[in-house]
Amino acid sequence: MSDLVDLQSPHEIGHEMRDEIRRISDHLRRRRQVRSTIMVALCGVALAVTAVPLLLLLFELFHRGLPVVLHTGFYTQLPQTPSLVAPNVTGGVxxxxxxxxxxxxxxxxxxxxxxxxxxxxxxxxxxxxxxxxxxxxxxxxxxxxxxxxxxxxxxxxxxxxxxxxxxxxxxxxxxxxxxxxxxxxxxxxxxxxxxxxxxxxxxxxxxxxxxxxxxxxxxxxxxxxxxxxxxxxxxxxxxxxxxxxxxxxxxxxxxxxxxxxxxxxxxxxxxxxxxxxxxxxxxxxxxxxxxxxxxxxxxxxxxxxxxxxx
Amino acid sequence: MDQEFMAKVKMEVVDKSTAPARSVIAMQLKDVAVSFHGRTAVRDCTFDIAKNRVTSLIGPSGSGKTTLLRALNRLHDLTPGAKVAGQILLDGVDIYRGDLTVTELRTRVGMVFQRPNPFPTMSIYDNAISGLRFNGVKKKSILDEAAESSLRSAALWDSVESRLKVAASNLSGGEQQRLCIARALAMDPEVILMDEPTSALDPIATLRIEELMTSLKQRVTVVIVTHNMQQAARISDDCAFLLMGEDRAGELIEFDTTEKIFNNPIDPRTLDYTLGRFG
Structure with missing residues (x-):
């Protein structure tokens, strides 16, 4: 037992020491919080960069595609080539x-x-x-x-x-x-x-x-x-x-x-x-x-x- | 070593007077050594595994217990670089060089692993008779009978009778391990090898498996690897003590009846180990 270092119990640490520790830990905590906020913001930007084109694409797809696919003829008919008299007759696929x-x-x-x-x-x-x-x-x-x-x-x-x-x-x-x-x-x-x-x-x-x-x-x-x-x-x-x-x-x-x-x-x-x-x-x-x-x-x-x- | 201390810590070896005498030999090991890529993992193993008795392999980690056990049903065959030297005889036939195919050997020497490993895609019933199916048995009456008798022998039948078609993974850990024992028993093997079969189980499940092993002695010979000294003392009739040598290869230190190994060993290292001084 004798060769073990005698540890100071908490109440024996001086006031100055305790204040110093608190100051340093506050400082470190603030730095961590700033870094954390920046990283979260970066992740958010990355997510937006990924999601926005995808969402735009899906929106466009449904916006323009939905009117087409709602006709049963689209599924049941063979394709037809439109003509000048009937430019909108496309048949189905x-x-x-x-x-x-x-x-x-x-x-x-x-x-x-x-x-x-x-x-x-x-x-x-x-x-x-x-x-x-x-x-x-x-x-x-x-x-x-x-x-x-x-x-x-x-x-x-x-x-x-x-x-x-x-x-x-x-x-x-x-x-x-x-x-x-x-x-x-x-x-x-x-x-x-x-x-x-x-x-x-x-x-x-x-x-x-x-x-x-x-x-x-x-x-x-x-x-x-x-x-x-x-x-x-x-x-x-x-x-x-x-x-x-x-x-x-x-x-x-x-x-x-x-x-x-x-x-x-x-x-x-x-x-x-x-x-x-x-x-x-x-x-x-x-x-x-x-x-x-x-x-x-x-x-x-x-x-x-x-x-x-x- | 003072006698008083020894008497106090002496492991209680359960009375094994009911076990048959070491008259009939199930497996014989003669100077068995296992090496991987030329590095010896375990060597100098010479002892007889007596029929209808429980033989335990004990020793600290790295002493080669599991390696030795796996040599007994040629599970090292698929490990690249593994080599088994010496002789292992089953009923007098060399299992490595004799007139015995590896699949036949494994149907006669079954195995239960450290962690319960029922086949996850199979039901309880299918697990129990999986070995028979793998070996070409198709007749339903035989399979049904084997399933019931093996599950009964593994003390599992009563709790699973009504849910035989349920996936085996729905069972508790202890039940799964008993299912694995049933799976091995369905092959009606002569010997069952158990590699620390209770190390992943809670104390109650462990106790049930131990009881099971004792009752199984009637029909099979059991070889068990265990880390648990009390377990070895409780359930085994014979005991092999292995230890890692200078060159990190395990070797057999002593083989005798469990009573002798725990109470009156010849080698001082055996005593040190069973008293818990190391390992």
Whole structure:
């Protein structure tokens, strides 16, 4: 005990000392408050810079798009070219709505199984092949989307002699979706605690059964979120489908027929000389945004329900 | 060391006269050593795990208890750089080099982990019979029977009978751990390895698991790693004491009946540890 420093108890500290401490702490507190106020203000400005363009965009979208989408003909009719006698007859975009659904559905069917399995493989394997695949996926994720269009054009449209078709567009979109699904699946699978894998192995399960029956179900929320993200991105892409789907002006669900797509209609109508068609663009954009919104919202609700069920 | 002090702190070893004698051997360890990337984690482990008895592995952190335990059902197989030397025999067959596949070994030597880890996407029922399903059992009558009997053995049946289809994560921590024990029991294993199975549980849940282990002795051999000296004294019949050596590798210091290890050990370090002088 003797070698411990004898601490002064508070009442033995002199008045001067106590005043000095209070002065310094007041000073420091004021400085902290000033800094804090500045930082909060900066954050507010940053938030405004982010939110204002977004809100303006949404306002414009609804303001101009809502009158267009409130007509049922917009969804059920085929597009018509306005004429001098009827400059406001634009028809609808049923072909583009069907086309977008067809394109993303076929693309999802192609990309999901491959992407998810590749993601599981990347997460569960440490081989050189896995490392290489991961680098490829990451590079592909950053590649400009027109590249996928070019690839689909030269491969599906030309080399396979399939021609301009929904399947060519789906192929381009599938290639676009693939890296997103692969990477998000890998992350989701890696997030599954190792003790679950060990529990499976310790029950005599073979490694592939552990992957498919334990790890994959446990990672499903993350995987589905990634898929929805990929689909949402693909459905709004213009560049990859521009070169290959042929812009069909009929309602077609068949994979080998040319189809249209919502982003493609936007692109074409926006170039039009007719003001009525240019107005219709906002309606198409609104439909597209609502599409994507519903997709991501349903994914969120599903994921949170799933999480709560655990 | 004065006798008076020793008598005062002497750990109370529960009377184990009901346990069968160490006549039949379930697993034999001969000079077992485990290394990771050439660095030895535990070595010099030679002892017999007697059938229908509880064997505890005790020792301070880093003494290689868990590492040794995981070698007993080849869980190190998937760890890159892990190497198990020496011999581990199950019923006289070398589990690493003998005529025994790793999946068969694991169905015969089950495991319960430190933290309860029921499969989160499966119901209570599915968890209980998951091992059977993984190994290809499909017949519903067999699965139903296995679910009930394993859950009964794990003292869980009465509280979950009415909610078998509920997600396993709805159970409390102690119930989850008993479900994990049921899951292991459903495979009808010869040996169950338990890696600090109660360290994440509250005292009451711990007590129930301990009672369970004692009753399980009738049908299986239990090997348990524990940090808890009282637990080792209460539930185990035999005890292996491990300690980290000079080169930071764990080694077996002493193996004997629990009574001997706690009351009359040969090595002074065993006594120091069981009396709580270090570790």
């Amino acid at each position: 049923s072909n583009a709505i069907i086309g977008s659904i067809v394109l993303s559905a076929y693309a999802a069917v192609m990309a999901i199984p491959v992407g998810v399995l590749a993601g599981v493989y990347l997460a569960e394997s440490d081989s050189k092949l896995a490392t290489m695949l991961r680098i490829i996926a990451q590079t592909m994720a950053g590649a400009p989307s027109i590249l996928m269009g070019l690839f689909a054009f030269s491969f599906v449209v030309r080399a396979l002699h399939i021609g301009f078709s929904a399947i060519a567009g789906s192929f381009a979109l599938a290639v676009l979706m693939l890296p997103v699904i692969v990477i998000s699946s890998e992350i989701a699978v890696r997030g599954v605690p190792n003790t679950l894998r060990e529990a499976g192995l310790a029950l005599g399960a073979k490694p592939h059964k552990v992957s498919m029956r334990i790890v994959l179900p446990a990672a499903v929320t993350g995987i589905v979120t990634g898929i929805i993200l990929a689909v949402s991105r693909a459905i709004g892409e213009t560049a990859p489908v521009l070169l290959v789907i042929g812009g069909g002006y009929i309602n077609s669900w068949k994979p080998l027929n040319p189809v249209s797509a919502l982003p493609l209609s936007i692109y074409e109508n926006a170039k039009s000389q007719w003001p009525s068609l240019r107005t219709q663009v906002w309606g198409i954009a609104l439909v597209l945004v609502v599409f994507v919104f519903i997709l991501s919202l349903s994914a969120r609700i599903w994921a949170s329900r799933k999480q709560r069920a655990r």
